Amino acid sequence: MVQEKRKRAAPVVAEEAKDHGILLLFRCACALLWLQRKQRIMGSFCYFAVLVLAAVCQCDGDAYFNSHKTLNLKYLKLKWMKCIPDHKPLSSVSIPGTHQSLKSGGLNEYKNFQAWKLLNQLHAGVRFVDMTLWISFGKLYVENNAVISYKKFSEALNQIQIFLKVKKSETVLLRLAGNSKAISRAKEELNRVTAIEVWKNRNIPTMGEARGKIVLIQGPGFDWGLPVNAMVLGKDKKNKEFQMKANIKKASEYCTNEMMLTDTGAKGTWEIPRKVAEKLNNQLAPVVAEEATDHGILLLFRCACAVSPTADYCLFYKSRAAVCQCDGDAYFNSNPTLKPKYIKLKWMKCIPDHKPLSSVSIPGTHQSLKRKTDESFQAWGFQDQLHAGVRFVDMTLWKLSGKLYVENKREPDKKFSEALNQIQIFLKVHKSETVLLRLAGKSEAISHAKEKLNRVTAVEVWKDKKIPTMGEARRKIVLIQGPDFDWGLPVKAMVLGDDEENKEFQMKANIKKASEYCTNEMMLTDTGAKDKEEKPQEVAEKLNNQLGGHLMRLYNENKIPSCLGIIAVDFPGPKLIELIINISCSSGSGSGRSSHVIF
DSSP: OHHHHHHHHHHHHHHHHHHHTTOOOOOHHHHHHHHTTOTTTTTHHHHHHHHHHHHHHHHHHSSOOOOOOOOOGGGOSSSSSSSSSSTTGEEEEEEEEEEEOBBBBOOOGGGGHHHHHHHHHHHTTTOEEEEEEEETTTTEOOOSSOOOEEEEEHHHHHHHHHHHHHHHOOOEEEEEEEHHHHHHHHHHHHHHSSSEEOOOOSSOBBBHHHHEEEEOBBBBOOOOSEEEEEEEEOOOOGHHHHHHHHHHHHHHHHTSSSSEEESOOOOOOTTHHHHHHHHHHHHHHHHHHTOOOOEEEEEEEESSOSSEEEEEEEEHHHHHHHHHHHHSSSSSSSSOOOOOOGGSGGGGGOOOSSSSSGGGEEEEEETTTOOOOOOOOOOSHHHHHHTTTTTTEEEEEEEEETEEOOSSSSSOBBBBBHHHHHHHHHHHHHHTEEEEEEEEHHHHHHHHHHHHHHHHOOSEEEOOOOOHHHHHHTTEEEEEOOBBOOOSOEEEEEESSOEEEEEHHHHHHHHHHHHHHTTTTTTTOSSSSSTTTOOHHHHHHHHHHHHHHHHHHHHHHHHOOOOEEEEOOOBBBHHHHHHHHHHHHSOOOOOOTTTTOOO
């Protein structure tokens, strides 16, 4: 019976391991080779060995720590910096990095800091690398624990150049250390780099200026490039986690104007990097998840997984760092938590009372309450959308058992009365604002919705077809006509077709058209996914960045028109909303920028 249970257990473990991207190449027989001389314990321990080894593989290969030399293809992050706006200072970008980036593959566990080789680190998303140099027999090497595989500095430099020449959206920050002779030789080699540019200045570049370049970071004995405030951890094991959290907090306070580096790599002579990283990387994960914002460079892993800090042995944190950066601080967002620094409760104060509502550029959401389903269109809850600055919301209604719901296809659905109540409370408190509401649904659902709108007393509901001024719209729900809903303002709704390759062109054309007619007509540019075969999150991740980049180019070139109308999107990032708000608060028409700039 016991033997039968063991036979059933092994394939289950193998199956689960396969689902997680881990390839188990060992059999029970392998363990038996080692246990051959221990006849009495061979039977029971064989299955136990397989289970333990499977568990070890899982922990090494799919979490915040990694000691596996192979990079799984699903963790490739080759162009994650595309999501960073060009105007953003490099110091304000959260950058995953590695400590002692090329110290790997040696037999001395006290001098092994990484599992992945340099190229795999770059492919995994690492964008800060750290090298200690030395000269041997007249040649410049990167200090490495494995005597048989010393890498020449020129070879490492060449790998970085090739990577950046192909991935032009990226940058690699390079910190060097070593004695004076090694540093002098390194400078000579850097001066001979011609394939790409090397940033040697002390002034912090913007992301646009840094793309496709090696950005040098000053280190011990190396005075080229950007000065950095490097914060390392002490030798006291009990105090490391506290120090790490304090360092990250400090980095977040200063990184808008200063290069900050949180280095969690092992420093003590008797510290084993792998063991230090295994503990610290897992402690770091929840801190970064909670404070996933501008943390500067985070060095925290040894396996070069580079996610947000620079460290030793890291595994998947690199992806996490890139994801945190792109989700929480750009034009696209899939994080359900709205960070307090992105709250925009009263942004419409900047709009003059006399301005027609059609002339205000308004951020909105498509299918505003469809979330946490297989067909999710939004990450934030409804209230968080309003708090983030969204002022156009879109709801499809349906009636069930005599009650009116907002279509969401999950339990429990939100009643329309609850959503309407949230809008009323918001407008009652924030009297400078207005919320534009578009409804759709079957005739009986629309009829029921009209009854509920007639019973609203806490705030006024604008049901006329005449476009109000901003002064007239404040503290009101302004209805927008939709399919089968004839109350409120008629709107010219422009959606995108199914042709994926044509969406960006259509979006730009729709925005241009909106800017031409929005002084006298309500215009809506809707970029949300429409086709049943489309995945809203995938469509939004691409389109939101294209939209944000397009608007930012117009803004930087001082070509922003006087109005853009309503722009409704799926999964908006806080920076996209801020950009639309800033455009709305600007004078437009190339007449300069207002003092209301908020990004």
